[in-house]
Amino acid sequence: MDGSPRDVAQLVYAACQCACLVYDPLAQPGPGLVPVMSRAPSVTGTAKAVSMWKLGAGNTLIVSVRGTASAADHMVNMNAEPEDASRVLGLPFRVDAHRGFLSCAKALLPSLPQEIARQLAADQRLSHVVFTGHSAGGAVASLLFLHAAYNCLSRESPAAQPGEAPARRGRAAPRPKISLATFGSAPVTSADVTARAGEQPSVGWMLAFVNEFDMVPRADQPYTRSIVDLYRTRYGLPCRWTAVGGESCPLSQALCWTLPEPSHQLVGEVILSRSALRATRPTGDSASEVAAPQAASLMFIKVARAAFHNLVFCEVGVHKRRVYLERMRFLATGAWETPTQ
Structure with a gap:
């Protein structure tokens, strides 16, 4: 994994903020996040809402895809038949994908990669592109990430529009690294493509965060x-x-x-966020007579794919965006525990 764990945690938290902000373009972003593009969804739900953000103090462009927010989005989610994704995503191997999510990714190609290329050409400092999304947005972001992994993002700016000044051309900067961070993503590909995608030279890290008991990442x-x-x-x-x-x-x-x-799987290493209650040490002379209070603690555990597919998750409350955002904030601040063996 490129970057220190602390740096990755900070980027993951920023990505989670963007995954939430794409639902409300008028929301106030956190410090350091600079909006650079926002696109509204189509009426049919096929073209998802997308926003792009730059980390003000960093070198990262974050591409966020909105998840389910309308009746049309639910219809897309239900269109779960498998469909060959290799041609749409430009993959050198055959893999099927959830038809509804694949149609959403197709609707954003090639306009979204062109917009990313425009941003990279305009700011040569950008060396990292992170794709992100919550729920169905995470599934579509995963497919867009795979497209970028096998069709290297370019810094070549598209031809200037009438009345627009052409982009300046200087010494070519190296191609950016691309990473993926999803939060409660729906399963999307018919096979686990994580290891194969990780072999691409442009790929940084791929993380699929799942709150314990969240049904959506299991719900094929x-x-x-x-x-x-x-x-x-x-x-x-x-x-x-x-x-x-x-x-x-x-x-x-x-x-x-x-x-x-499973008929569909997540893209990325599965990181399980587990909330537990622990007994705190009582204080005072009457401590033995008073029950020890309980304090919440968080653990983040990398789960093997086979083990994840044996978990029975049936809750929807932990799927909420605010729950993921709060837990990623803990991840970024280091306020979590390492699981004991």
Whole structure:
């Protein structure tokens, strides 16, 4: 991973802020974030809202894609059939992607890479581009990141428009590094492409943050159907999609509930954000008579892909943007704990 852990944590927090700000272009950004571009979504939801930000004291351009914010966005999310993404994203290998999210990425190509190239040409100090998004925005940002990884971002500025001064050409700066930070992203590719994408020379780091119990990063069709059947067994109802313990598959007849193989996966290393309660040491003479108060603590754990696919997450409250933003703030300030073995 390029950069020190502290530097990466600061960038992740900035990316999370941008992933939230893209929902409200009029919101006041945090210190150091300078807006450089904002594009409204299409009425049909196919073209997502996008914004770009520069870190005022850094060398980073952050590209943020908005997630679900309208009924049209929900229709896009439901269009989950797999579709070949190799031609749309310019990949040298075959991989399928969630059709709805792929259509959103396609709607932003090639205009978004051209805008990124324009920003890079205008500011030669920019050496790092971070793609980010929350929920469905994270899924679309992941596809745009893959396109950038295999179709190197250029500093060549597009041809000047009428009345616009041509960009100055000086000594060519090196191509920028590109990274990915998603927050509660929906699964998007039919296979895990993280290791393969990481071999590209322009790729920095790829991080998919998931709050513990957040259902959205697990919610592809096989998982959702399996959870529905799990709840049906709780009430003695027959399973609709899962073959467990006979026709009615009562949970009491199954030693364990085996989750199906996922149809779509996250892009990036899965970083699980886990909130726990810990007992604080009581103070005072009557400490033995008073229950120790509880204080929240956070842990960030890298989870192997196979282990992640065995987790049962069914909550939506922890999927909220403000929850991710608060936890990334803790990550940036170092106010979290290292898990003990």
